[in-house]
Amino acid sequence: MERAWEERVPIEPLSERGLKGVEAAYRVQEAWNALRLAKGDRVVGHKIGLTSKAVQAQLGVDQPDFGHLWQSRFLGVGERTEVEASLFLQPRVEGELAFLIGRRLLGPHVTPQEVLAATEAVAFALEVVDSRIADWRIRIEDTIADNASFGAFLVGPWEKALLEEDLSTLGLVLYKNGEMVAQGVGAACLGHPARAVAWLANALAAFGVALEPGEIVMSGAWAPVQAVQPGDLFTLVGTGGRALSLRFV
Template sequence: MTEAFAEELERAFREGKPIEPLSERGLRGLEAAYRVQEAWNALRLRAGDRVVGRKIGLTSKAVQQQLGVDQPDFGNLWESRFFGQGVRLEASSGPFLQPRVEGELAFLIGKPIQGPHATPQEVLAKTEALAFALEIVDSRIRDWRIRLEDTVADNASFGGFVLLPWERKLLEEDLSTLGLALYKNGELQVQGTGAACLGHPARAVAWLANTLSGFGLRLEPGDIVLSGAWAPVVPVGPGDLVHLTATGGRTLALRFS
């Protein structure tokens, strides 16, 4: 079942055709879901892709309650879906099935972070730089009809991501008080602060490091970590222009062609 589900997800990823929920076809429990994610990641690597970091999902209490869970999840960031770093970027809508975007903070890891006892303070001390980011979340599961097992197996609903330039000076800020807003085609959609991400984005990264230790993994120098959304997701489609504006006058524009 693990390998078969992984192959289904890979086909959906390549061909842009959604599949029926895995949770309705026998996938039960987090452990089994992460085995599917791992098997799919292995297929991606064999196809020539590369893991450039990790993403954290389900950091919002509201979303956790919706799915009946009390913790986040994580997935891999694949190089093939990194659409660039800058202030004005473009992504083809072709690879996506049912995309949405969310604003968050990315961490560039500078020194190894090994759980299971990592703290937010250690995360900040071992982070090289920070950058505001737009994550494109996507689901290979038809109509976003997901349970926890579905999103975990589906690489935490990863679609792609873009980054503003890295900044060391952001490490001097209280990340919980930073703010961002997302606009679509000139209209304000959502707003949020860093406190929405498990109370502090570094707390989310510490959770990730501690959770990865159970899989025999750690955060490595050079890893990019998307720490989790600060506001609800915004649906997007071909032709949409999304602007992220953040504390300090930072702006990031992403157009879907």
């Protein structure tokens, strides 16, 4: 995985080369994370994938997965930025909600209400998902081992006031080069984005890991992912006219 990440050369599916089972896949993910940290990267939070029932059905699973958010691919907090398209192999973009954790959350019995109480702020966000697996020929083991298909992420301005709203009813529209290509609501993320974060906190507990203050959680996509080509400009517009843009150069 590390070589594919560094050299931008895809590999064949690990599930076709003997990797079987979710537990084994997470061991591969953690070994790759250790390599990243040894090279000076840093974990700044976590991402949740497979929050869509349709995608779960496609991969034959009944739960989400998770991965690390690495500092080296954190594109910052703001309303607009650029990223080099050459960083990625086969990127796609999705819109979602990011959580800034304010108080420690340790499972296995964390509730969505506890997530909301422990959250410092939330923000609309754009995630670049990418796969080191050739042609996105992934099974659940492949995407987990591949750090939940992590590519990069951009977070909009953090807002505490958004926590006063029902996050399941918030909406977003995603534009690609000025044309609307996707739209969704918070309820698409396991019924409520905080429910996804609670799932994460409880899943991490099995590994002896908690969500810590200052960490960012990307809670999962609200709408179908969109393919990327160099030069593309993606703009997310969320409830209340909140907007952020990412251009691939």
